[in-house]
Amino acid sequence: MKKIALISVWNHNYGSLLQTYALQTFLNSYNMGNEIILYRDKGFFRRIIRFTNLSYLVAKFKVIFRNCFVKLFYLKIKKNIDTRSTKFEEFKNTNLYFSKPVIGRNRLYQYIKGYRATVLGSDQVLHPANLLMDYFTLNFVPKDIKKIAYAPSFGVSDIPFYQLKRTKSYLNRFDYLSVREVSGQKIIKKLINKDVAVVCDPTLLIEKKIWDKLKGSNRIIPDQYIFCYYLGDNRLHRDFANRLKKTTGLKIVALQHLDEFVKKDLVFGDLKPFDIGPAEFVNLLSNAEYVLTDSFHATIFSLIYNKIFFTFNRYITIKETRSTNSRISSLLGQLNLLDRKLIGNENISDCLQKTINYIIVETKIKKIKELSAKYLLDALRQ
Numbered sequence: 001m002k003k004i005a006l007i008s009v010w011n012h013n014y015g016s017l018l019q020t021y022a023l024q025t026f027l028n029s030y031n032m033g034n035e036i037i038l039y040r041d042k043g044f045f046r047r048i049i050r051f052t053n054l055s056y057l058v059a060k061f062k063v064i065f066r067n068c069f070v071k072l073f074y075l076k077i078k079k080n081i082d083t084r085s086t087k088f089e090e091f092k093n094t095n096l097y098f099s100k101p102v103i104g105r106n107r108l109y110q111y112i113k114g115y116r117a118t119v120l121g122s123d124q125v126l127h128p129a130n131l132l133m134d135y136f137t138l139n140f141v142p143k144d145i146k147k148i149a150y151a152p153s154f155g156v157s158d159i160p161f162y163q164l165k166r167t168k169s170y171l172n173r174f175d176y177l178s179v180r181e182v183s184g185q186k187i188i189k190k191l192i193n194k195d196v197a198v199v200c201d202p203t204l205l206i207e208k209k210i211w212d213k214l215k216g217s218n219r220i221i222p223d224q225y226i227f228c229y230y231l232g233d234n235r236l237h238r239d240f241a242n243r244l245k246k247t248t249g250l251k252i253v254a255l256q257h258l259d260e261f262v263k264k265d266l267v268f269g270d271l272k273p274f275d276i277g278p279a280e281f282v283n284l285l286s287n288a289e290y291v292l293t294d295s296f297h298a299t300i301f302s303l304i305y306n307k308i309f310f311t312f313n314r315y316i317t318i319k320e321t322r323s324t325n326s327r328i329s330s331l332l333g334q335l336n337l338l339d340r341k342l343i344g345n346e347n348i349s350d351c352l353q354k355t356i357n358y359i360i361v362e363t364k365i366k367k368i369k370e371l372s373a374k375y376l377l378d379a380l381r382q
Helices: 014-029 044-052 054-073 075-095 105-114 128-133 161-171 182-192 208-215 235-248 263-267 278-286 296-304 325-334 348-352 358-381
Strands: 004-007 034-036 117-120 146-149 176-179 225-229 251-255 290-293 308-312
Touching: 004 014, 014 034, 014 075, 014 278, 014 296, 054 075, 075 278, 117 358, 128 161, 146 358, 161 182, 176 182, 176 358, 182 325, 208 278, 208 296, 225 235, 225 278, 235 251, 235 263, 235 290, 235 308, 235 348, 251 278, 278 296, 290 296, 296 308, 296 325
Parallel strands: 004 034, 004 117, 117 146, 146 176, 225 251, 225 290, 290 308
Antiparallel strands: none
8 A cells, every 4th residue: 555645844843843753653553654755845936935924034034043143152052052953863863754855846746646645734834934835735736645634733813814815725625624723723614614623733642651662761850850941032931930940949951042042041940951852852841840831742741741831822922813822722721721821920829729630631632632533544544
């Protein structure tokens, strides 16, 4: 039987790589041969035109600025970031199975014909910033090859008016559509009048024992600690961590300068490891006493490992409709855990009195997981 083509993301991001690993591992567990398409677009115009999207431009600028700034003024941090990049590459080479390199659009059109189905997912692949790249749209996939969207996210609550027509067009080409959050479900209903399933992120599809094996049995840090994984640069979030540190007496372990250089992080955190790939990320989070984050996937792994966690909105001054906060709200809302979302100025004692009944949470996750797995397997088998 022909393999399944996975159209996914594999950039240097903990959440992106872990969800891709999870989706591939899930399919492998059902003996469904698959590989991640290792595609690189050589079209100069298609690469450049993406910069006309403001959110994409801002994100890229932050990464470029970070790399240039630390190279000029913080050479030690630059070397540390390079070390982390090496860990990401090691994870990709060890744990993910890719196709042969597919360079250019014409090659992609021919190569995709060798698969029996394509699965798009997960992460923010349907974000408006990706539309001009015209890859995650699956417009290159022939009509007779099954096109399945598993738990993709738009990352926003509304599609820009100037992208509505093209978004409707590619959504209508999918044979099976699902999304990761309620806001995405509403977008699809509004655009093409289809009721689609809200399914869980791939990281929740696979058994905890698989994550245990990936992270290893030995603790990276032997002592108790607070794990902080902030992608944004909000001061209140760091102040909350410092107040929690003062209350508990625990040190702060912080992963820093992921998407951008955050100057305030130069004086934040007690331990700041950089030799941390995706497997080590799971190790650090799973062994923490407390988890503080503004990350969707760090929130998920906090649930998997029954952590005492608090999640902050990465974007506070930006309206929910334009930010990526909605996916976290959707997940916590499904589990009746919206009280875990904080601003950062809350009283520590009050927060610590909020408990999580993980027996109830795990029951809900199990049900969501079963329905999600059934959706994906039925789509591939029909």
